[in-house]
Amino acid sequence: MLKSRRNEILTAAVLVAPFVAIYGWLFIYPTLQMVQLSLTDAPLIGAGNWIGSENYAQLLSDKIFHTAVWNTSYFVIMTVIPGTAVALAIALMVSRLRGWAQSIILAAFFLPYVLPVTVVYVIWDWMLNVQYGVLQHLITPIMGQPVNVWRRLPWLLPMTALITVWWTNGLSILLFLAGLRNIPQEIYEAAQLDGATRWQVFRRITWPLIWPVTVLCLTIQLILQMKIFDQVYLFSMGGRTQATMVLVQYIFDQAFVHNKGGYAATIAVALFVIVIAFSVLQFQALRARSAQ
């Protein structure tokens, strides 16, 4: 019996070995390298001198880093929960349609998700162009004059958040739709027989049964939006980049524009820790909720 157990373990180890090897080589090893880099003053290419925790000390007093943390949090607050709520609402509405009508509407909501970020940028940049943009016709009556949303500080992040929700909603809608389809019709029929109102049906039946999908969407969105870079980088290029900086953009800025590999690695380690902390926190909080 012992021999076959040992065989089992050996077989398991051999089968897992390729994955562990590749994962270790492509993810673990570079991460360790990154931590090591953050303890040096290396430029983008080449080695640097060991400076210990000097980079981390600098990070704590770095005004732009604090701005980046605040902006990233602000952006996450504006996209994760509102985006998931909007996706759920749309999924609920789409699930009431049937046949080809449902297919077409669903395709329309999913279409932005297919676009690459540069296409999204060009579309919205021109729609909101301060001289010629069609959407300025909506803004001008409210503000009194056309507003360059990419250069007026209070506007940039909320506008980018709105565009991001529009862009990434497709996946969440699909997930919610699949979750809704998994709820057996009998439950709804029983509720109808008992005379439940629409709101009671949603709160007591739909919401609890779709909770796992909600958790999934929230987690995906949270991790995705914490790493926001493309849209903010494109929309703020050439202007007030320091005031609208987000964390991944700051890493890019320090590494590629300022040629400071060691300091960029420090920011990356900080972001790594923040993302892990928040993911674990969120997961625990949501798990506690579903255990109720």
Added chain:
Amino acid sequence: MQSTWKKLLLSAALVVATAAGASAKETVVWWDFLGGGDGVRMKKLIEDFNAEHKDSIEIQATTLDWGVPFYTKVQTSAAVGEGPDVMTYHASRIPLAVSQGVLAEITPDDMKIMGLSEASFASAPWSAVHVDGKQYAVPFDTHPIVLYYNKDKLAAAGLIGDNGLPKDLNGVDNFKAALKKLKDGGSKWGISTVTADGSFSFRTIYSLLCQQGGSIGSDGHWLEGDNADKLAKAVQVISDWVSNGYNPSYTDYPTTVALFTSGDAAMMINGVWEVPTMTDLAKQGKLFNWGAIELPVFFDKPCTYSDSHSFAIPNNAGKPQTPEKHAAVLEVIKWMEGHSLFWATAGHIPANKAVTDSAEYKAMQPQATYATLAANMIYDPKSKFAGVASPLFDAAGNAFTAAINGETSPADAVADMKATLNALK
């Protein structure tokens, strides 16, 4: 049987040998960042070179993204020996590249082989490609900013002199008065300059600083003495235009070009690389009478910000160029320098004096009109923080965008800029 096999083998060997002998062609891998109107003209130049050198050299060209992506890609490729054989490079970025060991030196022997020397080039671009007395690139052109103007609108406002060129534009107050005349005459905007991107407006601001005899300084000595005040005065010029309604606020690059070409703006300050946009539109009959002149003298002396495209050879780690490849690369550069007259149709001023002194160049308009600014050009400071798409540009974008549009005062913006520059290390 055996003899047939032998014959077959022999003929096969012969074919392979002749094929190998015929393809003794050198391929030169070329990277540039020239998209847009001038990119089209560069592609034509490369096609012509390949046609002329059909049996000896072939350029395999790739156009990459302008700005930080290009320079980072060059740096990372050269570090592993996968860089190109020749590339275009902005002269203002050479100090940083040299400090990173990205560029190979161009020796005096190389210059002799190409038939070029210090005497072939204007002094500003020649000095810009040297670091610590060593040469690292061959200047190809200089591309300053110029003042584009709508001849019809200016003539209607009485701003065209007897020589057909604009008049009464020198001096800050005169220029403002001219803008007012244009606006009163019915133009929506007197001038369109980029106001959404402080990093682009910096080219104009930098010129105005130089026109006052000021200088931005260099590593460790940024904006010392009264240069900070002069810089604030330069920023004030543009913020005045915006606050008086002569220049649209928060307007980005493509929009300023559209405003000018549609006739909404009577003038525009932009780079010479927009000249092909204008000539192509004019050829289709879709443009008014237009011209381009050197920036007016707003302060004490003429001065215009400029940069150069130059040809450089990357320092591919572990893979130095073979003598044959090096000879081919020098031939490419020599040919391009000799044919830079066609490049002038892209608006750029060729760096090769033999071309700018020729009768054909002197007949080109509006190039010949603004070529006079070559004597008054100023380049970026020689610093590894300077150059296009550099930390210096980034600092300008952050400091000046708000000031130009009236959100902060020019003095505050300059103080901001000085603090950012001093913090660079």
